Amino acid sequence: MFTEYDPLKDTMLQILDCSGNIINPKFMPDLSMAQIKEAYNWMLYARIADIKAVSYQRQGRMYTYPPNLGQEASALGSAMALGKEDWMIPAYRELAAWLYRGVTLKDVYLFWGGHEDGGKFSNAKNIIPPCVPIGSQTLHAVGIAYSLKYKKQNSIALTYIGDGGTSEGDFHEAMNYAGVWRVPLVFVCQNNQYAISTPRNKQTAAKSLAIKAIGYGLKGIQVDGNDFFAVYAAATAAAKEVRSGGMPIFIECITYRQGAHTTSDDPTRYREKEEEEIWLQRDPLKRLKAYLVQKQEWHEEEDRKLQSQYEKEIEEQFAQAERHPYPLKDVFQYMYVETPENLRKQHIEYEKFLNWKETQKWQ
Amino acid sequence: MPIITYREAIRQAIDEEMQRDESVFILGEEVAQYDGAYKVTQGLWKKYGSERVIDTPIVEAGFTGIAIGAAMAGLRPIVEWMTFNFSLLALDQVVNNAAKMLYMSGGQIKVPIVFRGPNGPAEFLSSQHSQAFQSYYAHIPGLKVVAPSTPYDAKGMLKSAIRDDNPVVFLEAELMYAWQGEVPEGEYLLPLNKADIKRQGKDITLITYSKPIKVVQEAARQLEKEGISSEIIDLRSLRPIDEETLYASVRKTNRCVVCDESWPVASVGSHVAWLISKNCFDDLDAPVELVCSEDVPMPYNHTLELAVQPSVEKVVAAARKVLYL
Numbered sequence: 001m002f003t004e005y006d007p008l009k010d011t012m013l014q015i016l017d018c019s020g021n022i023i024n025p026k027f028m029p030d031l032s033m034a035q036i037k038e039a040y041n042w043m044l045y046a047r048i049a050d051i052k053a054v055s056y057q058r059q060g061r062m063y064t065y066p067p068n069l070g071q072e073a074s075a076l077g078s079a080m081a082l083g084k085e086d087w088m089i090p091a092y093r094e095l096a097a098w099l100y101r102g103v104t105l106k107d108v109y110l111f112w113g114g115h116e117d118g119g120k121f122s123n124a125k126n127i128i129p130p131c132v133p134i135g136s137q138t139l140h141a142v143g144i145a146y147s148l149k150y151k152k153q154n155s156i157a158l159t160y161i162g163d164g165g166t167s168e169g170d171f172h173e174a175m176n177y178a179g180v181w182r183v184p185l186v187f188v189c190q191n192n193q194y195a196i197s198t199p200r201n202k203q204t205a206a207k208s209l210a211i212k213a214i215g216y217g218l219k220g221i222q223v224d225g226n227d228f229f230a231v232y233a234a235a236t237a238a239a240k241e242v243r244s245g246g247m248p249i250f251i252e253c254i255t256y257r258q259g260a261h262t263t264s265d266d267p268t269r270y271r272e273k274e275e276e277e278i279w280l281q282r283d284p285l286k287r288l289k290a291y292l293v294q295k296q297e298w299h300e301e302e303d304r305k306l307q308s309q310y311e312k313e314i315e316e317q318f319a320q321a322e323r324h325p326y327p328l329k330d331v332f333q334y335m336y337v338e339t340p341e342n343l344r345k346q347h348i349e350y351e352k353f354l355n356w357k358e359t360q361k362w363q
Numbered sequence: 364m365p366i367i368t369y370r371e372a373i374r375q376a377i378d379e380e381m382q383r384d385e386s387v388f389i390l391g392e393e394v395a396q397y398d399g400a401y402k403v404t405q406g407l408w409k410k411y412g413s414e415r416v417i418d419t420p421i422v423e424a425g426f427t428g429i430a431i432g433a434a435m436a437g438l439r440p441i442v443e444w445m446t447f448n449f450s451l452l453a454l455d456q457v458v459n460n461a462a463k464m465l466y467m468s469g470g471q472i473k474v475p476i477v478f479r480g481p482n483g484p485a486e487f488l489s490s491q492h493s494q495a496f497q498s499y500y501a502h503i504p505g506l507k508v509v510a511p512s513t514p515y516d517a518k519g520m521l522k523s524a525i526r527d528d529n530p531v532v533f534l535e536a537e538l539m540y541a542w543q544g545e546v547p548e549g550e551y552l553l554p555l556n557k558a559d560i561k562r563q564g565k566d567i568t569l570i571t572y573s574k575p576i577k578v579v580q581e582a583a584r585q586l587e588k589e590g591i592s593s594e595i596i597d598l599r600s601l602r603p604i605d606e607e608t609l610y611a612s613v614r615k616t617n618r619c620v621v622c623d624e625s626w627p628v629a630s631v632g633s634h635v636a637w638l639i640s641k642n643c644f645d646d647l648d649a650p651v652e653l654v655c656s657e658d659v660p661m662p663y664n665h666t667l668e669l670a671v672q673p674s675v676e677k678v679v680a681a682a683r684k685v686l687y688l
Binding site: 087089116117118119120121122128129131133136138139140141142143144145146147148150151169170173174176177180330331333334335336337340341342343 | 388414419420422424425426427428429430431432433434435436437438440455456459460464465466467468469470471472473504505507527528529556603604606
């Protein structure tokens with residue numbers, strides 16, 4: 001696969017077309033119908049959770065949120081390539097991947113609601129909390145992959161980055177080290193075409209992002225990021241290769257951020273409606289659903305039923321997050337493994353201040 | 364008791380900890396085959412091999428970030444920055460990731476890591492290679508910052524730093540590497556949060572840390588000739604600061620000079636001066652004096668470079684001022 005889709009050839013791996021047809025059977029991954037349905041379900045769940053997150057933010061019940069709409073296949077397809085003992089090192093726009101990894105939606109809502117408990121991701125194994133400083137997580141991923149190699153574990157690491165992140169020094173340093181140290185690591189770049197308002201062509205003069213892998217001695221591939229099968233096939237092949245000691249692999253998923261960069265952004269200021277409509281035709285969920293419907297494995301009726309079931313589940317997860325308390329002690333207790341005396345005193349002083357404040361009349 | 368150099372004390376600490384715990388490894392520029400730019404890692408590569416003593420490409424942010432990742436996954440990396448002047452390139456990784464990971468993961472992900480190397484003014488290194496950056500690190504919640512001034516302290520504190528589950532910034536100095544001191548054979552550990560009284564006295568408290576300790580010790584000898592008894596406190600730990608030891612001394616002497624080779628604004632020295640002014644206000648017989656570097660980049664010319672740093676004469680002058688002599 002990586003020879004056939006060498007980035008120098010400037011071709012993109014696609015398996016599922018926009019109408020739900022398999023156009024590249026050679027690379028169609030070996031998945032049972034149950035697994036494909038499961039994948040669709042996860043993507044649907046992530047999508048509803050994502051849309052609801054934006055609406056909760058709009059209602060003033062949650063803080064700034066980066067929508068994932070339209071990128072579900074890139075996130076889920078790559079996450080499904082990992083085994084239980086493997087590591088996931090997120091950026092911040094891979095909701096479907098985190099959920100698949102076992103992170104509860106309650107934790108996700110807590111995280112974006114500003115609660116440190118949200119970063120615990122306690123239900124999931126071997127996943128780092130989201131990394132908001134752009135690109136720095138790719139270096140952690142190299143370190144984590146190095147530790148797996150060092151401990152002679154047969155596990156691998158997979159990290160995410162966006163198209164904008166590929167301009168950061170950290171990303172280039174990570175690619176460089178990953179190659180020099182030959183660590184078991186897969187880079188997944190969700191090229192969603194925009195870094196806030198900056199389009200892909202202002203990010204780099206390179207023909208593709210995948211081509212960047214070549215300069216560091218890595219393998220690269222460009223895949224249709226809205227095609228679940230293509231992402232899963234490439235990620236699975238990459239995982240297999242790095243697990244067996246091959247060079248790290250960089251996967252560029254060509255996708256589209258249908259929503260805003262975050263809830264603080266308004267994309268109508270910098271992109272055309274026509275462009276958005278083109279990408280709606282390529283929507284990852286529509287395509288996978290079309291495939292399932294064609295195979296007579298799925299019906300609109302089932303889809304609607306599942307949607308309303310998920311809506312209820314998701315609302316319950318948010319309700320739990322919304323009830324979660326925000327005690328002052330949290331900001332002090334997580335600073336060090338054991339709280340130093342000075343910090344403990346600061347906390348006590350602050351509690352005293354709060355008690356005093358309660359007793360005063362404020363106008 | 365054997366007398367060894369500061370450099371050898373650090374080397375022994377790293378060696379012993381690597382021997383003791385397989386998850387400890389060291390990485391940085393020139394640390395392996397070349398034995399370290401300042402020969403601190405002498406012989407370690409030969410002993411432990413390329414998996415545990417790693418020469419990195421010249422990218423400080425890169426190997427710092429990688430080490431942070433390795434620490435998240437359970438290893439105990441020691442990052443050697445050739446000097447702290449180069450650590451600026453890695454500052455984002457230290458501040459935004461190492462120092463915050465435990466907090467942002469709700470206490471789940473520990474980052475047991477040591478960032479070490481020479482910091483502060485050296486000689487003939489000019490403005491970009493001869494700077495004191497301890498205040499940058501001491502400012503950051505989530506880090507521990509230590510700056511031992513003797514081989515004994517360096518060894519015991521580095522061993523503790525390597526075993527600590529929090530990120531520790533460990534500050535050495537080029538000009539201290541050849542300093543000698545007694546270090547016992549056999550294992551010992553020193554705490555990362557305790558100051559040390561390096562000289563007992565009753566008339567004035569002189570507070571310092573790291574390389575200026577010798578300047579302060581010489582100043583104390585000069586003052587003694589005038590019949591003034593100085594107590595010298597070596598902070599050793601810059602974050603957290605062992606406040607009680609400082610206050611106990613100042614409550615006894617009622618006078619205090621702080622000597623810090625940083626620039627004066629928002630420095631560890633200025634913070635200590637403020638702490639004492641605030642907490643020992645009723646005990647002080649004079650305002651606290653701060654002896655620090657002049658507020659200018661380090662000159663290359665040797666006469667000028669010495670002129671802008673704390674000196675014995677400057678410390679004596681400050682002491683005389685708070686003693687109203």
